[in-house]
Amino acid sequence: MRPNAELRSKILLVTRLLERFHGPQRWRSWGRPLDGLIETVLSQHTSDVNSGAAFRGLKRAFATWKACMDAPAERVERAIRSGGLARQKTRSIQAILRFIHKDRGRLSLEFLRRRPMERARAYLLDLPGVGPKTAACVLLFNLGKPALPVDTHVHRVSWRLGLIPDDATAEDAHKILEPACPPKRVYAFHILLIRHGRQVCKARNPRCRECVLTDICPSTQLRTGDRPLKFKQRGQTGV
Numbered sequence: 001m002r003p004n005a006e007l008r009s010k011i012l013l014v015t016r017l018l019e020r021f022h023g024p025q026r027w028r029s030w031g032r033p034l035d036g037l038i039e040t041v042l043s044q045h046t047s048d049v050n051s052g053a054a055f056r057g058l059k060r061a062f063a064t065w066k067a068c069m070d071a072p073a074e075r076v077e078r079a080i081r082s083g084g085l086a087r088q089k090t091r092s093i094q095a096i097l098r099f100i101h102k103d104r105g106r107l108s109l110e111f112l113r114r115r116p117m118e119r120a121r122a123y124l125l126d127l128p129g130v131g132p133k134t135a136a137c138v139l140l141f142n143l144g145k146p147a148l149p150v151d152t153h154v155h156r157v158s159w160r161l162g163l164i165p166d167d168a169t170a171e172d173a174h175k176i177l178e179p180a181c182p183p184k185r186v187y188a189f190h191i192l193l194i195r196h197g198r199q200v201c202k203a204r205n206p207r208c209r210e211c212v213l214t215d216i217c218p219s220t221q222l223r224t225g226d227r228p229l230k231f232k233q234r235g236q237t238g239v
């Protein structure tokens with residue numbers, strides 16, 4: 001599919017304006033891909049603070065991923081309790097580790113670095129319980145590939161900016177935005193939309209008067225007369 005040229009230039013403009021406001025964003029490695037995958041599983045349905053504590057607890061409790069894979073589930077649950085949904089996340093983590101170990105004979109995802117993005121994505125999506133958002137996080141943050149995870153902030157801010165249709169789900173947004181965004185700008189676009197969504201274009205009370213995007217934003221309250229901007233999330237932001 002040919003990327004939509006108009007959408008592409010709007011994404012570039014949004015990224016440029018947000019960089020002026022929030023500062024430039026250059027890609028940096030967020031660690032080894034298997035660590036990143038486990039961290040992303042732990043981050044589901046909880047805050048960054050809680051999932052960070054759960055990940056550190058897991059690393060403290062087990063010297064290797066093999067030890068974590070072979071441990072009784074209750075021990076893993078205890079180690080990640082601070083991240084919530086400990087039983088469910090333990091099941092996912094141990095199932096992922098067993099899958100990789102059986103398939104590769106070792107617990108590492110480094111081999112994905114050499115694979116083209118779509119083949120690396122297909123492998124990640126084959127892992128038990130791994131959905132498009134988790135796969136995109138590992139591809140972007142740990143493997144340095146231009147995949148675009150769509151979380152609740154990326155979904156909401158893109159919607160308010162008119163980058164995606166009114167009825168687009170998070171999965172639709174991913175399919176529309178990722179091919180339209182130039183690969184070199186995917187990381188910055190993703191990080192900046194999240195930062196903007198947390199600090200300025202908040203879910204309930206967007207601070208349009210302080211926003212650098214008002215001139216290009218069809219939802220700005222400066223035009224809609226302070227009426228609340230209704231973003232109705234369609235579908236889940238996925239895993």
Ligand code: SF4
Nearest residue numbers: 201206208211217220
């Ligand atoms: S102008 Fe308002 S609605 Fe538009 S992106 Fe900025 S904060 Fe969000």
